[in-house]
Amino acid sequence: MTIRLRAPRRLAAVATASALALSLAACGGTTKDSASGDGDAKGGGNATANPNAPLKKGLKLAFLPKQVNNPYETIVDNAGIAAAKEFEGEAKEVGPSDASASSQVSYINTLIQQRHDAILIAANDANAVCGPLKQAMSKNIKIVAYDSDTNPECRDVFINQASSEEIGRSEVKLLSEQIGGKGEIAILSATANATNQNTWIKFMQDELKKPEHSGLKLVKVAYGDDDDQKSFQQTQGLLQAYPNLKGIISPTTVGIAAAARYISGSKYKGKVALTGLGTPDQMRKFVKDGTVKEFELWDPKNLGYLASYAAAALSSGQITGAQGEKFKAGKLGERSIGANGEVILGPPTVFDSKNIDQYHF
Structure with missing residues (x-):
């Protein structure tokens, strides 16, 4: 199957995209590597990555989308839930029926009480969820943002669907x-x-x-x-x-x-x-x-799949979210962490009458 990606003449240079995009989203927040106190907020202290550590079995992951009745979010989360079975983990989706700024807060608090190993969130508002996410991190719950980022200091990694x-x-x-x-x-x-x-x-x-x-x-x-x-x-x-x-x-x-x-x-x-x-x-x-x-x-199934493996790698100590670290994401292969803890899935695909019947999601 041929996937037609955007031709070079229609692509902007993306060399600085990750840093610029996240600086816009972070509203001036410190980055993962720039604040000496950041490790304490995350509950990780001076934790170091062990890339050779095996993925833990029985990990409990929770996907928290913008809203549970969003068809796109459902595809992402279901793929992530299925991926967890590959490394013998348990995953579920919880979330609000509306996409308001504060609608996700109560779900984060509940997931903290349930002691999940990782919370994966598509943030409705970068600031509204920050406090509860920091509380989760202080209890050594790993935070993976996907699709829509929170402030960088309020999560471990961000799985970005594309630049x-x-x-x-x-x-x-x-x-x-x-x-x-x-x-x-x-x-x-x-x-x-x-x-x-x-x-x-x-x-x-x-x-x-x-x-x-x-x-x-x-x-x-x-x-x-x-x-x-x-x-x-x-x-x-x-x-x-x-x-x-x-x-x-x-x-x-x-x-x-x-x-x-x-x-x-x-x-x-x-x-x-x-x-x-x-x-x-x-x-x-x-x-x-x-x-x-x-x-x-992009392929939303791959987005959820990559997010699930990132959560497992964090929870197993293979990565901490620092720039330059690498982890294996099942069928998607090895992935690297860029600036501000960002992992990019890949470039988007253009759909038209010639290729749309090749895709079903």
């Missing part, structure tokens, strides 16, 4: 190509506090400053709160408020599917371009009916 810079810049380039580089555009995001969304949007805004995108004008960043109906209504509102709108970027699987559903049944079909981040299964019909030409995503 944040690459995602943000490529979304602008993809839409620009579809509308001929000219016109008003809008962004339909998830929640206003989502770390990943805000980081991607910052890179989108920076990309729009380049001379080659001078014909594009960002008129609005709207928020659908990762709620299907609200995202649907926000799409309707954008198109009514901006009659000259030429394109929408929705870097959220809930948002892009809702936007596609509205556009496909409206007079805007074929006139307003839509791209963003979605799963092939939810977007297939919209690609085939011409509502959406191209969109992109």
Whole structure:
């Protein structure tokens, strides 16, 4: 099966992406290696990694997504739960039904009381969950952020689905190509506090400053709160408020599917371009009916799989989360930890009518 990755001309340089993206998300927080007191906060003290340590059996992992009824998050978490069985661990998914800033806090507190070995979290808000996560770390519970980061000092590693810079810049380039580089555009995001969304949007805004995108004008960043109906209504509102709108970027699987559903049944079909981040299964019909030409995503199953193995490596002492450490992630092979404890899954794949039937997730 051939996977078409973005051509080099459509990729931004990513050499500095990890550090820049996380500095945006961290709001000035200290990094894992820069604060002398950080080890105490994590409960690890002067712990050193033993890359030859075997993975412990019977590890208890808990996935805490942004919301449990999010189809994308479900795919990620189920893959991580399945991966835990490979190293004889136990994993489960718990979480809120809404994606509000504080909705995850009570679940973290409960998981601390249950003495899990690791908590894996897709943070709705980088700051709201920080205090409870630090409390967990002080009790030697390992913290793996995935999909959407928390502040770096509040977790051990962050499993990033792709370079944040690459995602943000490529979304602008993809839409620009579809509308001929000219016109008003809008962004339909998830929640206003989502770390990943805000980081991607910052890179989108920076990309729009380049001379080659001078014909594009960002008129609005709207928020659908990762709620299907609200995202649907926000799409309707954008198109009514901006009659000259030429394109929408929705870097959220809930948002892009809702936007596609509205556009496909409206007079805007074929006139307003839509791209963003979605799963092939939810977007297939919209690609085939011409509502959406191209969109992109990474494999969410691999994201959950990698996060699960990272949690196991942390809990077994193979890694501490320091830059330069390496661990084996099952079928995904050896992975390295970069700056600020970031592990990158890989580049996104572009889906269109030619390849979408090759993917089922």
